[in-house]
Amino acid sequence: xxxxxxxxxxxxxxxxxxxxxxxxxxxxxxxxxxxxxxxxxxxxxxxxxxxxxxxxxxxxxxxxxxxxxxxxxxxxxxxxxxxxxxxxxxxxxxxxxxxxxxxxxxxxxxxxxxxxxxxxxxxxxxxxxxxxxxxxxxxxxxxxxxxxxxxxxxxxxxxxxxxxxxxxxxxxxxxxxxxxxxxxxxxxxxxxxxxxxxxxxxxxxxxxxxxxxxxxxxxxxxxxxxxxxxxxxxxxxxxxxxxxxxxxxxxxxxxxxxxxxxxxxxxxxxxxxxxxxxxxxxxxxxxxxxxxxxxxxxxxxxxxxxxxxxxxxxxxxxxxxxxxxxxxxxxxxxxxxxxxxxxxxxxxxxxxxxxxxxxxxxxxxxxxxxxxxxxxxxxxxxxxxxxxxxxxxxxxxxxxxxxxxxxxxxxxxxxxxxxxxxxxxxxxxxxxxxxxxxxxxxxxxxxxxxxxxxxxxxxxxxxxxxxxxxxxxxxxxxxxxxxxxxxxxxxxxxxxxxxxxxxxxxxxxxxxxxxxxxxxxxxxxxxxxxxxxxxxxxxxxxxxxxxxxxxxxxxxxxxxxxxxxxxxxxxxxxxxxxxxxxxxxxxxxxxxxxxxxxxxxxxxxxxxxxxxxxxxxxxxxxxxxxxxxxxxxxxxxxxxxxxxxxxxxxxxxxxxxxxxxxxxxxxxxxxxxxxxxxxxxxxxxxxxxxxxxxxxxxxxxxxxxxxxxxxxxxxxxxxxxxxxxxxxxxxxxxxxxxxxxxxxxxxxxxxxxxxxx
Numbered sequence: 159x160x161x162x163x164x165x166x167x168x169x170x171x172x173x174x175x176x177x178x179x180x181x182x183x184x185x186x187x188x189x190x191x192x193x194x195x196x197x198x199x200x201x202x203x204x205x206x207x208x209x210x211x212x213x214x215x216x217x218x219x220x221x222x223x224x225x226x227x228x229x230x231x232x233x234x235x236x237x238x239x240x241x242x243x244x245x246x247x248x249x250x251x252x253x254x255x256x257x258x259x260x261x262x263x264x265x266x267x268x269x270x271x272x273x274x275x276x277x278x279x280x281x282x283x284x285x286x287x288x289x290x291x292x293x294x295x296x297x298x299x300x301x302x303x304x305x306x307x308x309x310x311x312x313x314x315x316x317x318x319x320x321x322x323x324x325x326x327x328x329x330x331x332x333x334x335x336x337x338x339x340x341x342x343x344x345x346x347x348x349x350x351x352x353x354x355x356x357x358x359x360x361x362x363x364x365x366x367x368x369x370x371x372x373x374x375x376x377x378x379x380x381x382x383x384x385x386x387x388x389x390x391x392x393x394x395x396x397x398x399x400x401x402x403x404x405x406x407x408x409x410x411x412x413x414x415x416x417x418x419x420x421x422x423x424x425x426x427x428x429x430x431x432x433x434x435x436x437x438x439x440x441x442x443x444x445x446x447x448x449x450x451x452x453x454x455x456x457x458x459x460x461x462x463x464x465x466x467x468x469x470x471x472x473x474x475x476x477x478x479x480x481x482x483x484x485x486x487x488x489x490x491x492x493x494x495x496x497x498x499x500x501x502x503x504x505x506x507x508x509x510x511x512x513x514x515x516x517x518x519x520x521x522x523x524x525x526x527x528x529x530x531x532x533x534x535x536x537x538x539x540x541x542x543x544x545x546x547x548x549x550x551x552x553x554x555x556x557x558x559x560x561x562x563x564x565x566x567x568x569x570x571x572x573x574x575x576x577x578x579x580x581x582x583x584x585x586x587x588x589x590x591x592x593x594x595x596x597x598x599x600x601x602x603x604x605x606x607x608x609x610x611x612x613x614x615x616x617x618x619x620x621x622x623x624x625x626x627x628x629x630x631x632x633x634x635x636x637x638x639x640x641x642x643x644x645x646x647x648x649x650x651x652x653x654x655x656x657x658x659x660x661x662x663x664x665x666x667x668x669x670x671x672x673x674x675x676x677x678x679x680x681x682x683x684x685x686x687x688x689x690x691x692x693x694x695x696x697x698x699x700x701x702x703x704x705x706x707x708x709x710x711x712x713x714x715x716x717x718x719x720x721x722x723x724x725x726x727x728x729x730x731x732x733x734x735x736x737x738x739x740x741x742x743x744x745x746x747x748x749x750x751x752x753x754x755x756x757x758x759x760x761x762x763x764x765x766x767x768x769x770x771x772x773x774x775x776x777x778x779x780x781x782x783x784x785x786x787x788x789x790x791x792x793x794x795x796x797x798x799x800x801x802x803x804x805x806x807x808x809x810x811x812x813x814x815x816x817x818x819x820x821x822x823x824x825x826x827x828x829x830x831x832x833x834x835x836x837x838x839x840x841x842x843x844x845x846x847x848x849x850x851x852x853x854x855x856x857x858x859x860x861x862x863x864x865x866x867x868x869x870x871x872x873x874x875x876x877x878x879x880x881x882x883x884x885x886x887x888x889x890x891x892x893x894x895x896x897x898x899x900x901x902x903x904x905x906x907x908x909x910x911x912x913x914x915x
Contacts, residue, residue: 164266164338170365173203176342177210180316188316190337192345192354192364195371196378207320207344208383215318215341216303219381222329225297233297241289243279245272255296258308263339267307270335271295295332307339322346322380324353334363348374397497399516402509405585406432407607415440415611416456419589422463422561437584437605438591441598442613449595454623457566465560467547470568470622473576476542483545484538492533496522499537505548510586514544517585521578524604532574539575540582547583563588568622570600577601584608595619660778661694661824663856670882673701673860677721682825694824699858700849700879704866707885714888718862719899721832727815729833730893732869735807735844742806750801755784760809767809771820779819782854783808791850792843793873807847819855833861835869836891846873853878864888 166187168175173193180186193200211217225233237255241247248268256264275288283291299307306317319341325333337343345364347354350373358364410426411418415438426434443449460466484502489495500518505511518541525533551563565588571577584590584605592603595617598610664686668676676699681687684697706714722728749760757780760766768776786808787801794800818829831852835841849859849870861869861879866887871879 163262164269165340167337167365170367172369173200173207173344173367176207176318176344188337188340188342190334190343190364191367192347192351193367193369194347194351194354195369196348196374197369197371200369200371204320204346204380205383205387207318208380208387210315210318211320212384212387214306214315215320216306217380217384218319218321218323219379220323221325222298222302222332225294225301229297229301230293233293233300237296239289239293241285241292243272243275243285243288245269248272251296255300256304256307258304260308263307266339267299267335270338274331274335291328294328295335298332303336303341306336306341317341319343320346320380322348322378324349325357327357330357330363346374346380348378397500397519399500399512399519401512401516403433403587404431405513405517405587406434407437407584408435408609410434411436411438411609413611415591415609416452419564419591420456420460423587433587435584435587436589436591436609437607438589438609438611439598439603440591440593440611440613443595443615443617444613446615446617449617450620450623453593457624460564463561464564465551465562466564466566467551468566468568468622468624472569472572473543473567473579475575476539476546480542480546481538484541486534486538489530489534492526492530495530495534495537499534499541503541503544503548505545506550507548510548510551513586514548514582517582518544520585521581521605525578536575536578540579543575543579544582565590567592569594569619570596571603572600574601577603581605660781661696661856663696663698663854665700665853665878665880666697667880668699670701670703670884673699673703673882674717674720677830677858677860680826681828687825696824696828696856698828698853698856699860700853701859702861702863702869702871702879702881704863704881704883704887705885706864706888709886709888711888711891714864715894715896716899718832718834719896721830721860722896723830725818725827726830726832727812727818728896729831731837732833732835732839733842733845734833735842735848737842737844740806740810740844742809743802746802746805746809749805753787753801755780755787755805757784767811767813768816771816775820775822779808779855782851785854786847786851789850789854791875791878792847793875803844804847804851807844808851811848815852818857822856824856828856828858830858830860833859833869834893835861835863835867836865836893838865838867838889840868841870841872843873846870850874850878864891 166185168184168187168189170189170191173191175183176189176191208217233255237251240251245268248271249264252259252264252267253261256267259267271292275292278288278291303319306319317340319333319336321333321343322345324347325345333343343364345354351366354364355361406427406429415436419436419438423434445452457466484499487498489498496519500515503511503514503518505514518537522533522537522540525536528536565580565583567576567580567590571580571592580590580592581603584607594600596619597616598612666676666685676684676697681694681696686695686697688695707717745765749756749763757777760780761769761776768779783805786804792800792804815829815831822829829852831849833849853859863869864887866883869879871881
């Protein structure tokens with residue numbers, strides 16, 4: 159080692175010198191060389207060098223690359239952006255940033271930093287430029303090269319850096335620092351030495367390795383060498399699991415899948431060494447009018463000789479106990495992981511166990527594009543499911559004297575665990591069938607043997623028919639009517655009464671003049687109205703009108719009167735709901751678990767107030783109440799328990815509002831609340847809760863406040879109400895009999911031209 163503990167640069171004669179132990183080198187120094195020619199012998203030497211980097215080193219192809227934004231953010235969070243051109247500053251910073259690196263190595267780095275940045279300062283680089291380079295170097299050290307420096311000096315391995323490309327000046331200076339800290343460095347200049355000498359014109363950093371050779375092959379890559387070496391590493395072989403018979407999947411199918419699946423195993427083929435099973439998907443429907451009745455009849459006939467395992471709401475996830483029973487270790491590669499995992503597939507039926515193990519290996523060996531962590535997670539879950547069903551499946555079949563087993567998956571495959579489990583089950587002596595009348599959907603089966611039967615027609619997926627008494631057998635006329643419904647009310651802009659059961663109301667941003675125009679419009683004619691599957695985006699109004707236009711009180715009341723009508727719920731003073739006057743206030747705690755609404759408990763209560771309205775609308779109302787509970791929309795005072803108050807307010811809602819919700823058709827007329835607040839009294843928090851809830855349900859809400867005083871919006875944590883300042887404030891106005899005010903018949907165009915007069 160040289161001055162101040164820095165490693166001395168040794169004379170480099172040939173590539174093989176890199177592999178000399180430190181004690182056999184002059185002064186136990188390091189090498190910093192560059193190579194710009196290639197020959198077959200060099201290929202082997204480079205493979206040896208790459209192997210060394212895999213033990214302790216780094217390969218760089220192209221550029222080291224600027225630190226990522228999140229890396230810079232973390233650096234600044236820990237270290238700040240301070241910078242001083244002092245050795246003691248560098249020593250202190252490196253001690254905090256690289257605690258695993260020895261004090262000797264940190265001293266070398268600090269001295270190198272001081273020399274480098276002093277030189278940059280002499281060359282005219284200002285403090286900000288120095289700081290930027292310093293932070294970049296610190297990030298490179300921490301994220302890319304820290305483990306090379308963290309090894310103790312006495313370690314037999316010498317850290318190695320293999321750089322393919324042409325480093326810029328700052329990279330070259332950084333590599334020089336790493337060299338002085340004890341790293342061997344080799345630059346591969348695959349396009350010759352000329353571009354390198356443009357950066358290092360004095361040839362002060364690296365030493366050229368003089369060998370006979372020619373240009374590097376086109377596309378040469380050290381990363382490719384690295385990948386090849388990894389593949390060459392000894393990977394444990396997976397065990398060969400012997401099964402009683404070979405699974406012969408789908409070769410016997412005729413194409414009439416429903417009929418094929420009725421066949422017993424002995425009717426599917428004659429070769430005794432095979433078990434003939436099915437792995438099929440049936441998507442869509444052949445005949446809409448009779449689909450569900452035929453599906454039920456088919457299943458009932460199957461059950462005469464088949465043990466049917468029906469999965470209608472997906473495959474139940476493994477329990478905590480099932481997951482905990484699977485042991486895990488640290489694995490070096492995928493084969494090692496699978497070799498251990500497969501031993502944990504167990505069953506009282508050893509034949510079934512052997513089939514399960516063989517199928518697991520066959521399926522998971524093809525999952526080459528997922529990470530080790532995902533491979534482990536999926537293995538644990540799938541093996542948990544295998545053990546659940548293999549434990550007694552074949553025993554139950556034997557006791558019931560069934561001749562075959564059917565795994566019947568109804569609907570969409572929504573998780574990789576479900577997909578993998580079904581593929582594993584298809585490797586057992588049983589049939590696996592996926593049925594979805596809505597057409598092919600969900601995750602795609604990857605097994606090349608999987609047979610798909612597609613029908614052009616589709617039907618909404620209803621509950622799988624399991625009992626003949628629950629089945630509705632429709633007439634031809636009834637089905638024709640349903641098909642006509644689909645033709646008329648699907649993507650046509652026409653909607654059947656109460657066609658949709660769920661809505662996503664969104665508050666419109668509009669002008670004051672548009673409030674009166676939109677007020678009378680049905681939902682389907684409003685801007686941004688849209689249909690998404692079974693949901694409707696309903697544009698709604700939540701407006702506060704402050705002041706009186708031009709001070710004209712008569713015109714003001716006329717504009718208010720225009721918003722009244724048979725289906726408008728009018729509130730003429732605030733507070734509308736008085737705190738403490740709610741009989742539900744002390745009874746709602748049983749309906750809550752934290753912020754979660756216990757819907758079944760509410761519905762089961764003898765005092766449940768919404769039981770008289772449509773079931774789907776009850777569900778919608780409770781869904782919106784749950785949305786309000788978790789919205790953080792209402793301001794909460796210190797120590798206040800806001801969720802019970804919300805539930806109490808909604809359960810105590812005026813019956814007239816509930817009736818408005820009952821008849822609400824999301825594509826048509828929108829229910830409305832008109833608030834007229836002329837006094838100086840304050841709205842209550844209960845009022846704010848009710849209005850927020852009605853807005854979430856899909857009501858239009860207009861508040862006319864001639865005083866301009868705060869209203870329900872004072873209780874909201876974020877902007878929900880659109881306020882319009884239309885004129886001067888007026889106080890102590892008395893609300894006239896709105897129904898007696900003559901409404902102007904002036905047209906919209908008239909109002910526009912009137913504004914110009």
